[in-house]
Amino acid sequence: MNRLENNNIALGADFLRHEMTPAASAAAGVEGYMEHDAAVYRTLLESTKAIPWKIDWATMEFAYIGPQIEALLGWAPSSWKTVQDWAARMHPEDREKVVEFCVAQSQAGTDHEADYRALTSRGEYVWLRDVVHVVRDARGDVESLVGFMFDISERKKTEEKLAALQRELEALSFKDSLTGVGNRRAFDASLEREWSAALRHAAPLSLVMVDIDFFKSYNDYYGHVQGDECLRRVAGVLSSAVRPGDFVGRFGGEEFVLLLPNTGADAARQVAERCRNRIAAEEIAHERSPFRQTVTASFGVGTTIPAGAADPVAFVNLVDTQLYHAKDNGRDCIAAVNRVG
Structure with missing residues (x-):
């Protein structure tokens, strides 16, 4: 007063x-x-x-x-x-x-x-x-x-103007400025929230990690401006391939992540396959790629039903390992794991 x-x-x-x-x-x-x-x-x-x-x-x-x-x-x-x-x-x-x-x-x-x-x-x-x-x-x-x-x-x-500005700033702090999808901070918050919900309801939770193949070669050949545009287009493709309520974010560099609540292993693999096909359909030119000279991506997929003292970070690491398996197996493919607890 x-x-x-x-x-x-x-x-x-x-x-x-x-x-x-x-x-x-x-x-x-x-x-x-x-x-x-x-x-x-x-x-x-x-x-x-x-x-x-x-x-x-x-x-x-x-x-x-x-x-x-x-x-x-x-x-x-x-x-x-x-x-x-x-x-x-x-x-x-x-x-x-x-x-x-x-x-x-x-x-x-x-x-x-x-x-x-x-x-x-x-x-x-x-x-x-x-x-x-x-x-x-x-x-x-x-x-x-x-x-x-x-x-x-x-x-x-x-007060209302300040509150609106605060909400806008908060939204921006959870958004990747380049691609417009969620950033790493948003992913961490979403993972914590969805993991808790899946644990409460004994529901499946799936994670898809995506890495653009030979992206360093793409940047070296086309330049960073064109590289940024490639990242934006891939982010748009991934966003179009998921349901409302699913999370799409940029994990870092040329790597993206999809968090799919209430999604079993078969459905998660179908999402990854849909993303892979849509990226191919974009036909983004990539002269340095051995795959039809267009941009492709590798996918690691994991599904779990959290239980007990299960660790979400360990689950992310498990899916990240699947992504590396996909890259080791020749890229432009999917590697998946299904884990309970």
């Missing part, structure tokens, strides 16, 4: 005490002074953007609400009769949570704050913050609630 809000709350408490509490035993001169004092506080309060209010706890009726409410929301002060009017003019998505919170805090005698969207007379919504002070009587029972409403719409807009 900023200094202005603190000052306004203190000022409002003084105002409401002077304005709402009769001084039955005071002398006429003191009463006159207090009436003048209350008028000063009222003028000050009603010239601020903060909107003061008071609710009688016994009747749940508004004893007072500042005239600024009409300028902000379009509803005349006279239309704010009970807490039902306050709740009814709250966004439906906010109403239950905010009302329950405020009632619980008030019953406990705890000062509190609540943010919510308030309906205007034009049918629009404005973000408000209610800062609430619980007033107790001599016995310690809740007597009334006093507080201020603040228009925090601009603050919320700024």
Whole structure:
């Protein structure tokens, strides 16, 4: 809470005490002074953007609400009769949570704050913050609630922009900037998540590792700019060959990885074969390749049903070994392993 809000709350408490509490035993001169004092506080309060209010706890009726409410929301002060009017003019998505919170805090005698969207007379919504002070009587029972409403719409807009920017930056941090597929960080996060899910449900999890054949020769012959374009095209082919929900990422250099949840060994091999055929169908020229002078790839495939203390890193290493078997067996082929636990 900023200094202005603190000052306004203190000022409002003084105002409401002077304005709402009769001084039955005071002398006429003191009463006159207090009436003048209350008028000063009222003028000050009603010239601020903060909107003061008071609710009688016994009747749940508004004893007072500042005239600024009409300028902000379009509803005349006279239309704010009970807490039902306050709740009814709250966004439906906010109403239950905010009302329950405020009632619980008030019953406990705890000062509190609540943010919510308030309906205007034009049918629009404005973000408000209610800062609430619980007033107790001599016995310690809740007597009334006093507080201020603040228009925090601009603050919320700024917060939403910052949140959107944060989400965008987070998404970028999980994306390979060259190919647009997931990066190594995204793969690690996806593997951890899918491994836990497979372990819980005793479901199969498959991994496909892909390595572009003779890519160093490709870069040496065509140059790095063309090499980058080759990587982008292969990433696009791999992405087109999997289901929504499957993960495609760049593991490093010319190596890619596919993570396939709820996928058995036969289905995983079919995915790898589909990727191999689609890469061949692209017919990306590769003069230095012995395979039809086009770009090809080697595939390592593994399937497991995680159990007990099984290690996902060990599983990745196992599939990586299959990839090297494929490369040792002449490249442009698939090597697979099926492992339980």
